[in-house]
Amino acid sequence: MHHMFPLFASLLLAAAPMPDFADNKQIAMQNAILVKVNDKTFSMLDVRKKMDLLFYQNYPQLSESTPARLQYYEVSWRQVLRELVDNELMLADAGVKEVALTDGEIREEMESRFGPNVMRTLEKIGLSYEETWALVKSEMIVRRMSWWFVHSRALSAVTPQDIRQAYRIYLKEHPPYQEWTYRVISVKDESIVQAVHEKLLATGELLAHEAVQASTDFTAKDQDLSEMHKKALASLEPGQYSSPIFQLSRSDKKGLHRIFHLIKKEDHPAPPFEALTDQLRGELVQKAIAAESTNYLERLRKQHGYDEVSLQQVIPTDLHPFSLQ
Numbered sequence: 584m585h586h587m588f589p590l591f592a593s594l595l596l597a598a599a600p601m602p603d604f605a606d607n608k609q610i611a612m613q614n615a616i617l618v619k620v621n622d623k624t625f626s627m628l629d630v631r632k633k634m635d636l637l638f639y640q641n642y643p644q645l646s647e648s649t650p651a652r653l654q655y656y657e658v659s660w661r662q663v664l665r666e667l668v669d670n671e672l673m674l675a676d677a678g679v680k681e682v683a684l685t686d687g688e689i690r691e692e693m694e695s696r697f698g699p700n701v702m703r704t705l706e707k708i709g710l711s712y713e714e715t716w717a718l719v720k721s722e723m724i725v726r727r728m729s730w731w732f733v734h735s736r737a738l739s740a741v742t743p744q745d746i747r748q749a750y751r752i753y754l755k756e757h758p759p760y761q762e763w764t765y766r767v768i769s770v771k772d773e774s775i776v777q778a779v780h781e782k783l784l785a786t787g788e789l790l791a792h793e794a795v796q797a798s799t800d801f802t803a804k805d806q807d808l809s810e811m812h813k814k815a816l817a818s819l820e821p822g823q824y825s826s827p828i829f830q831l832s833r834s835d836k837k838g839l840h841r842i843f844h845l846i847k848k849e850d851h852p853a854p855p856f857e858a859l860t861d862q863l864r865g866e867l868v869q870k871a872i873a874a875e876s877t878n879y880l881e882r883l884r885k886q887h888g889y890d891e892v893s894l895q896q897v898i899p900t901d902l903h904p905f906s907l908q
Contacts, residue, residue, distance in 0.1 A: 610653050611908040617664060617898060620671040620889060627904050630664050631656065632710060636718055637663070639708045640696065646708055649907070656905040665894070672883040673728045674721055682724055689720050732879050737871035741864060749863040750856050757853065761805045763816055764847040767798045768824075770840045776827045780842060783824045800846060812843070819845040 614627045638646065638655050645651040693716065697704040705715055768783070770776045772794035779790045789795055805813065815825045827840040884890045 608649060608907045610649060610656065611906050613904040615904070618668060618889070618894065620668055621675045621887070623671055625664065625667055625671075627660075630660050630667065632714060633667060633718065634659055634663050635708055635710060636715065639704075653905060653907060657903070660904065661898075664898075668889050668894070669880050669883070670721055670725045672880070672887055672889065673725050675887070676732075676883060677724050677728050680728075682727055684720060684723055684727075689716060689723065692719055692723060729876070733872055733875045737868050737875045740871045740875070741867045745867055746860060746863050747856075749867055750859060753859065753863065754853050758806075759853045760851050762802060762849045762851060763805065763808065763845065764800055764802045764849075765812075765816060765843055765845050766800050768842040768844065769796045769798070770794060770827065770842070771796075771837070773838070773840065776840045780824070780827055783842065783844070815841075815843040816845055816848075819843065821845055821847050 612627060612631060617625050617627060617630070619625070634656055637659075638652060642651065642655075693701050696719070697715075702712060705712055768779065768789065770779050772792070775790065775792055775794065779792075779795055782788060782790050789797055803812075808816070811828075811830070815828055819825060823845055825843040825845075827842050829838060829840050831838055881890075
């Protein structure tokens, strides 16, 4: 729920060409107090430190790229601020509920993220050990709160009946079907229709005549077949030919006969319930997590007065705090 590199930032960094800035360009920042939450003040510098941590976690290969870092700052800072506020609200809730972590747990997480030489890595990305310790600790508490008040509730909210209902919906959206591969032989001269049909039945070869044409192979699902084609193919087994069927040509409105040759017919049955159980449960749990997360955060935001409207009132929409100098 938290601490995810924003998807749109990821796509932007992956797709957009990086500007060719001079090596001596540095990122300048307009530092300012942005918001106060539960006696904790967040400035633009706090947002930048959090972004540095996230940027290194998700794009270590770009950690020394000034253009990439600037691009990430510009796209992400509002969302990261929103996350800092939400996290602080959850930390306050955790304090009420007396959630605690040991130093050993935090140290293990630090080494997992930054490798055995934590100090050197942090120095490289411009963060101190103490402030990174505090950030990581808060993230771990938030994760624990997320598990208790979001994930565990979402898991228990999804029942076997819900999964069965999801399977019924899946079957409606993905019904079983047959796939037909066939070709159509058109005969424009009625006097040779019988001879064409007999030769096909006997040898599988076309009668050489200018009035006889064979289509390329068609492949279609049964729901996509026209009624006429479906009716002609329904009684055939692969390799068989239909009887000649008279119809008017759409192009010149003249009569012609068509003979259908079924090449292949494949059944595509619906997957059994057991094969989809894990997938359906996972999808339902993800939806439940999103709903529980929204409900939990909205409750905390309302309780403490930090909804989207209040944040927009204190932070101008045209604020662009980062630039190159």
